[in-house]
Amino acid sequence: MSRPTTPTVPPQWSRPRELAFQILADSRQGAYVNLALSKALAGSSLTGADRRWVTELVSGAARHLGSLDAIIEAAAGRSLTSLQPAVVDVLRLGAQQLLYMRVATHAAIDQSVELARHRIGQRVTGLVNAVLRRVAVQGLSDWLDQLSVGLSTDQQLALRTSHPLWIVQAYRQVLPASEVEPALLANNQSPVPTLVVRPGLLERAALLALAGGEPTPYSPWGVIRAGDPGEVAAIQAGLAGVQDEGSQLMAGLLDLVDAPDLPWLDLCAGPGGKTALMTGLAQKRRQSVVGAELHQHRARLVVDALRGYGVAPVVVADGRIPAWNSAFGRVLVDAPCSGLGALRRRPEARWRKQEADLGDLCLLQRALIDQALDSVPPGGVVAYVTCSPHRRETVDQVAAVEASGRAEVLDAPSLWPQVEQATALDDRRCLQLWPHRHGTDAMFAAVLRRQ
Numbered sequence: 001m002s003r004p005t006t007p008t009v010p011p012q013w014s015r016p017r018e019l020a021f022q023i024l025a026d027s028r029q030g031a032y033v034n035l036a037l038s039k040a041l042a043g044s045s046l047t048g049a050d051r052r053w054v055t056e057l058v059s060g061a062a063r064h065l066g067s068l069d070a071i072i073e074a075a076a077g078r079s080l081t082s083l084q085p086a087v088v089d090v091l092r093l094g095a096q097q098l099l100y101m102r103v104a105t106h107a108a109i110d111q112s113v114e115l116a117r118h119r120i121g122q123r124v125t126g127l128v129n130a131v132l133r134r135v136a137v138q139g140l141s142d143w144l145d146q147l148s149v150g151l152s153t154d155q156q157l158a159l160r161t162s163h164p165l166w167i168v169q170a171y172r173q174v175l176p177a178s179e180v181e182p183a184l185l186a187n188n189q190s191p192v193p194t195l196v197v198r199p200g201l202l203e204r205a206a207l208l209a210l211a212g213g214e215p216t217p218y219s220p221w222g223v224i225r226a227g228d229p230g231e232v233a234a235i236q237a238g239l240a241g242v243q244d245e246g247s248q249l250m251a252g253l254l255d256l257v258d259a260p261d262l263p264w265l266d267l268c269a270g271p272g273g274k275t276a277l278m279t280g281l282a283q284k285r286r287q288s289v290v291g292a293e294l295h296q297h298r299a300r301l302v303v304d305a306l307r308g309y310g311v312a313p314v315v316v317a318d319g320r321i322p323a324w325n326s327a328f329g330r331v332l333v334d335a336p337c338s339g340l341g342a343l344r345r346r347p348e349a350r351w352r353k354q355e356a357d358l359g360d361l362c363l364l365q366r367a368l369i370d371q372a373l374d375s376v377p378p379g380g381v382v383a384y385v386t387c388s389p390h391r392r393e394t395v396d397q398v399a400a401v402e403a404s405g406r407a408e409v410l411d412a413p414s415l416w417p418q419v420e421q422a423t424a425l426d427d428r429r430c431l432q433l434w435p436h437r438h439g440t441d442a443m444f445a446a447v448l449r450r451q
Helices: 016-028 034-043 048-063 065-076 086-102 106-119 122-137 140-148 153-161 165-174 178-184 206-209 245-256 272-282 296-305 355-374 394-403
Strands: 194-197 222-224 239-240 264-266 287-295 314-316 332-336 381-385 407-411 426-431 445-451
Touching: 016 034, 016 048, 016 086, 016 106, 016 272, 034 048, 034 122, 034 407, 065 086, 065 122, 065 153, 065 206, 086 106, 086 122, 086 140, 106 122, 140 153, 153 165, 153 178, 153 194, 165 178, 178 445, 194 287, 194 426, 206 222, 222 245, 239 272, 239 296, 245 332, 245 381, 245 426, 245 445, 272 287, 272 296, 272 332, 272 381, 287 296, 287 445, 296 314, 355 381, 355 445, 381 394, 394 407, 394 445
Parallel strands: 264 287, 264 332, 287 314, 332 381
Antiparallel strands: 194 222, 194 239, 381 445, 407 445, 426 445
16 A cells, blocks of 8 residues: 655645645534635635636535535445545545536546545545546436435435425425425525625715626615625725625614614624614614624624724623613614525535524524513614524514514515515515525514514
8 A cells, every 4th residue: 555645735725626625624624615715715826717716616515515425425335424534525526526517527537536646645546536437427417316216305305406404394384385496596506795885984876986896686785796895995995895685684674664762782793794784874863883792703893894984882792691771772683593594605504504403593592582672662673683594593483572472573574665575484574585586695584663
């Protein structure tokens, strides 16, 4: 047996596949793929097409992991748990190129074998070569047809759209049957970056003139612009930020309802995009916004998001335990959740989340809603927001609050009448956005007025 070579790092990550391999390795250790990718590209010497290719390769391999693993196991004739994790990473990258990208068969296989030799050792190259050659025998659709035999309808859909079964079943509960597959497939499309102006500091027309792009169809503050947002001077100056259009609409809800003339509160403020938008809207009313954030590092992100306004009223505190004595007229609860509405942005998240996680999350969400209602006087308004369409995190929470008699549920979809088909399936007073309908993350909102 040949002796494994010592892994070496190429200067400034000059080789695309080497960089992709390292990002997947970092992801196995808990790193978020989008953050690891951004950091790695910033420290590489790659430019232009190579950077885009690495992004497509890494994001795709993370996103399609379920389908890729099923195909690789079938081709290898063995469980992936019997293989070295680094070898599995090489196989996933190779299979992603063969099945989902327009990479020539010989190039995908030969380069994967070379990657395995360089980063793992000569001893695994035969295995990598043999498995990928078997993967390349047929195309993606043929593999999926073969592996779908004997599976239930939802199991087939999970395989073909590369989602865990429990997510497929959760989507089926909250969407018409004809929309389940389109909604899941929309999670596999990377979104174009969306910018947002800081109200009172920059008008959208000015941002369009400075940075280019297209205005968002629903939000009056957004601009859809391909490319690196970090290159936009207005963002560098704190006059604009990066924020999904759905998040913009959620942050704007509190400005569209009557409420007591008191300061506003963002109860879970990090990373600060909604806080900044709310600050601009509140200042037009000559009111202020306080941001509360549990984690110090996320609180610093909120302060940075507010730098254009020259104010940083950010409190590092647990939103369930009040760190303030005053009352607020409007409170946003953008609660921690499963994140099932942002799977297109976080490609690996679907494989890290478990249905069992919902129990603790739902308890936390309800505690935050209760504290938000305690923070407003009668007539005060709370916007409960999640980046998840799961009914346990959305309409079930709203039903529980309403049953308690503490709050009246307002008609949230009517606040943004230009957004069509934006009502939740089981409670038409609640706002539910979808990537396949609106091009936004699958954001949910309920607007509650304290009794």
